[in-house]
Amino acid sequence: MKSKTSRGYLLNTVVVVVLFIGFQILTSLKGSEGSFKLVIVPSIWQCCYLMVLAASLNLVLGFMGQLSLGHCGFMAIGAYTAALLSLACERAGLFENKSDLSFLLVLIASVLAAGILAALLSFLIGIPALRLKGDYLAIITLGFGMIIINIINNLPFCGQDGLAQGSAAASLYKNGLGFGSKAKVQFLWFALVVTILSLTLMFMFVRSKYGRAIRAIRDDEIAASASGVNTSYYKVLTFAYSAFFAGVAGALYSCTNATLSTSSFAFTNGGILNSTFVVVMVVLGGMGSLTGSVVAATIMFFVNYQIKNGAWVEHLPASVSGVFEYPMLVYALVLIIVILFRPKGIFGSYEFSLQNLIPDIRRARERRKAAKAERKEAQAHG
Amino acid sequence: MNTFFQTLIVGLRLGSIYALVALGYTMVYGIIRLINFAHGDFIMVGGYTMIFVMPLMLRLGLPAWLGVLAAIVVCALVGMGTELIAYRPVRRKGTNMTALITAIAMSLFLENLAQAIPAIGPNPKVSSQIFGNGGFKLGTVTMEYTTVITLVISGIVMLVLYAFTQRTRLGRAMRCVSEDKAAATLMGINVNSTILLTFGIGSGLAAIAALMYMAQYPKVYTTMGALLGLKAFVSAVLGGIGIIPGAMLGGIVIGLVESFTTSYISSSMADTFVFLILIVVLIIKPAGILGKNVGEKV
Numbered sequence: 001m002k003s004k005t006s007r008g009y010l011l012n013t014v015v016v017v018v019l020f021i022g023f024q025i026l027t028s029l030k031g032s033e034g035s036f037k038l039v040i041v042p043s044i045w046q047c048c049y050l051m052v053l054a055a056s057l058n059l060v061l062g063f064m065g066q067l068s069l070g071h072c073g074f075m076a077i078g079a080y081t082a083a084l085l086s087l088a089c090e091r092a093g094l095f096e097n098k099s100d101l102s103f104l105l106v107l108i109a110s111v112l113a114a115g116i117l118a119a120l121l122s123f124l125i126g127i128p129a130l131r132l133k134g135d136y137l138a139i140i141t142l143g144f145g146m147i148i149i150n151i152i153n154n155l156p157f158c159g160q161d162g163l164a165q166g167s168a169a170a171s172l173y174k175n176g177l178g179f180g181s182k183a184k185v186q187f188l189w190f191a192l193v194v195t196i197l198s199l200t201l202m203f204m205f206v207r208s209k210y211g212r213a214i215r216a217i218r219d220d221e222i223a224a225s226a227s228g229v230n231t232s233y234y235k236v237l238t239f240a241y242s243a244f245f246a247g248v249a250g251a252l253y254s255c256t257n258a259t260l261s262t263s264s265f266a267f268t269n270g271g272i273l274n275s276t277f278v279v280v281m282v283v284l285g286g287m288g289s290l291t292g293s294v295v296a297a298t299i300m301f302f303v304n305y306q307i308k309n310g311a312w313v314e315h316l317p318a319s320v321s322g323v324f325e326y327p328m329l330v331y332a333l334v335l336i337i338v339i340l341f342r343p344k345g346i347f348g349s350y351e352f353s354l355q356n357l358i359p360d361i362r363r364a365r366e367r368r369k370a371a372k373a374e375r376k377e378a379q380a381h382g
Numbered sequence: 383m384n385t386f387f388q389t390l391i392v393g394l395r396l397g398s399i400y401a402l403v404a405l406g407y408t409m410v411y412g413i414i415r416l417i418n419f420a421h422g423d424f425i426m427v428g429g430y431t432m433i434f435v436m437p438l439m440l441r442l443g444l445p446a447w448l449g450v451l452a453a454i455v456v457c458a459l460v461g462m463g464t465e466l467i468a469y470r471p472v473r474r475k476g477t478n479m480t481a482l483i484t485a486i487a488m489s490l491f492l493e494n495l496a497q498a499i500p501a502i503g504p505n506p507k508v509s510s511q512i513f514g515n516g517g518f519k520l521g522t523v524t525m526e527y528t529t530v531i532t533l534v535i536s537g538i539v540m541l542v543l544y545a546f547t548q549r550t551r552l553g554r555a556m557r558c559v560s561e562d563k564a565a566a567t568l569m570g571i572n573v574n575s576t577i578l579l580t581f582g583i584g585s586g587l588a589a590i591a592a593l594m595y596m597a598q599y600p601k602v603y604t605t606m607g608a609l610l611g612l613k614a615f616v617s618a619v620l621g622g623i624g625i626i627p628g629a630m631l632g633g634i635v636i637g638l639v640e641s642f643t644t645s646y647i648s649s650s651m652a653d654t655f656v657f658l659i660l661i662v663v664l665i666i667k668p669a670g671i672l673g674k675n676v677g678e679k680v
Contacts (some may be wrong), residue, residue: 026444067479067482128661129661131665132664132668135411135415135417135623136619136664136668138393138482139615139616139619139664140660140661140664142612143616143660143661144657144661146653146654147654147658147661150650150651150653150654151654153650154654156649205594222473229523261616276419276486279482279483279486280483280486280487283479283480283483287479329491329494329495329497331490332487332488332491332494333491335483335486335487335490336468336484336487336491339472339480339483339484339487340471340472340475340484343472343475343477
């Protein structure tokens, strides 16, 4: 058994490294080409932070079974921490421009600081909040999310008069960690490494004894605590662990966008980035499946992007393309249809794995065949 | 002292609007355990209906506020349609979480559908004056007619609703379904039509809330329901969700907190205090102010 596990790890590592190197070669070859630089690379950046964000919420929602509607608050903390730290470092003269080695250190420090601050705050929030369950927990986390956004808004050095303003936002490109399209190509490896590392860490968490404990809490909290699982300890720990990665996602967000405005993290904001959408991503991908979250984040981003910018929209008949002027409308419809026909989400609780791919497919096919036969039999009898 | 009473009255007025919306949330939550995120958008539906009906009313020589009758009908239909098309199929198949996602999707759908309708569009619309201008002096405090009417109407609506749920057969059926669906079915109550009725009444209340809101802030836009609905839901939770007097109490508390922080501390921090109050109450009394803590059976 042990050898199989280690073989699986080895296989995954090899595949990831090969893919990564291939991608690096591709980047260095096509890095200066227009569509690659202006469309594909920024899309990858956005996918990266969405993936990390969705996967981090999946820890709380899918594996621990606690609904949190304030996840974007932690992302906002991460985004602002990273941006402010990088600005401060520039002001202190730690780096001159983005090709410096010291900039890389600042970048790493910003990402880490973003995660740590988000985790600390979520630890403080989690202690009182996680005493509640179900819908009440959802509401209290929503409340904390709103408060975080509101406080950031009212801080004199960020919020509405600070980073969100045009001049200051432009300075995030020049002085902070905001990446222009050229720098995005140059630092693409960084986004990928951070994403892969985060996902790996989360995956390891889920597979560890902590993961088993929180799954026990999800399935039956009373039974878990009766069998010696310290439920409040594991809940707060997981909450903080998940917020850490939400903070990291926030740091990636401020790298990608270079303009920060609290309204983009607010609960009432209608865009792709609010706490409800993260929940939607997790449910769409399947609660309790990290790979599902990754796939769902990519799909959500892709659908969103295609509806807004896709060339094929113009070829549709006028009556249909009129609807596509309102991307969120289509989005909502897609969502309702998916929920109606596949309430478990795309992956359910299945984890995609390279090693088990073939046996998994075979098993799924057998199961489908069995279900079909059963239905046929029921029909014959009924 | 003058400012204090003025703030108090503003808070009561705001609170009674929140309470009306919160009633819709609390009724739906009480009966199917679903946070109906689309409820805030029913206010928007009511608002736009009134925008279109009010000129008609004025042309017929009727007072503008009679447009609320049309709004109630439209809102109730939209609410029941939402339940029939989206919530009921999902409830039959999915879990709580999928129902919640459907509610979020429905809210998005309504907001964006309104934008896609050419007569509405994304720009805000301004309504005409609904109630008469002016007011009277009570000591040193000015009472506007709008405020008085808002308070009186919402008081009457709440009393009627409370009597309805306590005294009538349908109201009893509603309470019964929210307590135990299986037992209600055994007692000969049609659970599905009771749920439908709840959606109709809750959405109709949203239309009345829209009237009150527009009387004060005569601007209607497609996302007007989002924050209003959120605060109303917070009120419902604060008072104890599923309990009708709780929604009223919660709404008034939230309205007062908001108006007092706005005038005494900072207007931009008002939301923080609203949610802070919620958090404090939930930590002290997890089931809300009027809610009963039910111990868990093992």
